[in-house]
Amino acid sequence: MSPSPSRRRVVALAGAAAAVVVALVSVVAVNLSNGGATKVHVAAKPTAPSSLLPIPTFAAPPSTFPSLPSSSVPTTPAPTTTAPAPTSSSTSTTVPNPCPTPHIAEYTASAANAKPGAVTVGGDGNVWFADWSVGAIERIKPSNPVAYAFGLPAGDHALQLTSGPDANLWFTDPNAGAVGRMTLTGTVTEFPTPTRESNPMGVAGQTSNPLSIVAGPDGALWFTESMADQIGRVTLDGAITEYPLPSRDRVHANPEGITVGPDGAVWFTEPLVGKLGRIDPTSHVITEFVVGGGGGAIGGATLVSGPDGRLWTDAVSQVEAITTKGVVTSYPVPDANAWVDAVRPDGPGGLVWVLDGRGGSLDSINAQGNVTRVMLTGPAGQGFSGDSLGMIVGPDHALWFAEGSVRRIAKLTC
Numbered sequence: 565m566s567p568s569p570s571r572r573r574v575v576a577l578a579g580a581a582a583a584v585v586v587a588l589v590s591v592v593a594v595n596l597s598n599g600g601a602t603k604v605h606v607a608a609k610p611t612a613p614s615s616l617l618p619i620p621t622f623a624a625p626p627s628t629f630p631s632l633p634s635s636s637v638p639t640t641p642a643p644t645t646t647a648p649a650p651t652s653s654s655t656s657t658t659v660p661n662p663c664p665t666p667h668i669a670e671y672t673a674s675a676a677n678a679k680p681g682a683v684t685v686g687g688d689g690n691v692w693f694a695d696w697s698v699g700a701i702e703r704i705k706p707s708n709p710v711a712y713a714f715g716l717p718a719g720d721h722a723l724q725l726t727s728g729p730d731a732n733l734w735f736t737d738p739n740a741g742a743v744g745r746m747t748l749t750g751t752v753t754e755f756p757t758p759t760r761e762s763n764p765m766g767v768a769g770q771t772s773n774p775l776s777i778v779a780g781p782d783g784a785l786w787f788t789e790s791m792a793d794q795i796g797r798v799t800l801d802g803a804i805t806e807y808p809l810p811s812r813d814r815v816h817a818n819p820e821g822i823t824v825g826p827d828g829a830v831w832f833t834e835p836l837v838g839k840l841g842r843i844d845p846t847s848h849v850i851t852e853f854v855v856g857g858g859g860g861a862i863g864g865a866t867l868v869s870g871p872d873g874r875l876w877t878d879a880v881s882q883v884e885a886i887t888t889k890g891v892v893t894s895y896p897v898p899d900a901n902a903w904v905d906a907v908r909p910d911g912p913g914g915l916v917w918v919l920d921g922r923g924g925s926l927d928s929i930n931a932q933g934n935v936t937r938v939m940l941t942g943p944a945g946q947g948f949s950g951d952s953l954g955m956i957v958g959p960d961h962a963l964w965f966a967e968g969s970v971r972r973i974a975k976l977t978c
Contacts, residue, residue, distance in 0.1 A: 663913035687731025741771030762791035766816030821867030833864030870909030
């Protein structure tokens, strides 16, 4: 069964023992020339651009909501214990909005029945996005925003993608249990993970389920294997090494989001156990931090390193900023029924931008915690519904994101 692009959640097993939080992890490695099949696909020329013209730019005057307090829940940086969770609140003051009149432009994806999801900036300076539903990766040039699609091999799908240090695009394919590489001209190679089945402590009968992927500080790509409860590392020639979570044999943690932190380590979320993980890219030691009291307190489908030195993640109806010491600050969004699909802490205007897929809006948060909402619209005035798997700041300094339910890629400028 393929995972839902908008959220990938499974049920944790009850009665799991507490995790061992610092461990020199065991390593499973494969040399693809000997132990794994590599599938190569040379794509045809890009498909013709969409016959639909880009939707004209429109201004979306925002509504300013009252200041919202943020609560800091400090937890101990020592992985072996969890400190009490006292809360404190602060009252924000009104300051001028650095993005008072945001403008949104929307562009139609090329592939028919497309549902754009993850988005990144390629080594060519263009914006690229994954289309899970039709098995394609599309390109859009900021200077000429018309989408072109590169088809993936039959049966393959790209969920998350990023630009590698080799200027190629790297993506995860949960259905195949593989990590893929696509050149900027469309040649696709997939590398299967050594672990072919899910962790027995979780949901049986699944693949390793690679989800999020990021370019690491060591010249390799790092990714989460959510169903296998492992962190993977793939070199540019396709050799994959897997690092099991310390508690893999006792509990299913479902690692999802991944990023490179301000300390140069690779950080990842463990939503089902309310933890944030860190793996040293040199020693490969994994350290886990309980955040927000544990127990699945964080959403964790996305994880982004911010310019403020904190790690930002989604948490259902709010976003959370977490220091590398484990201190959590929560920022609620105005809609109590919100479902945060993505967060970008380095967006236009120096603001934190939050995509609410259920509410059909973009919310910006300033340093004082004030929230401003920009509503998104679909065809014939229908509200936008999520399925976005990230946002990116493009080379044009605009905020680019996917509107999967309405077959569009959009950008916001101030």
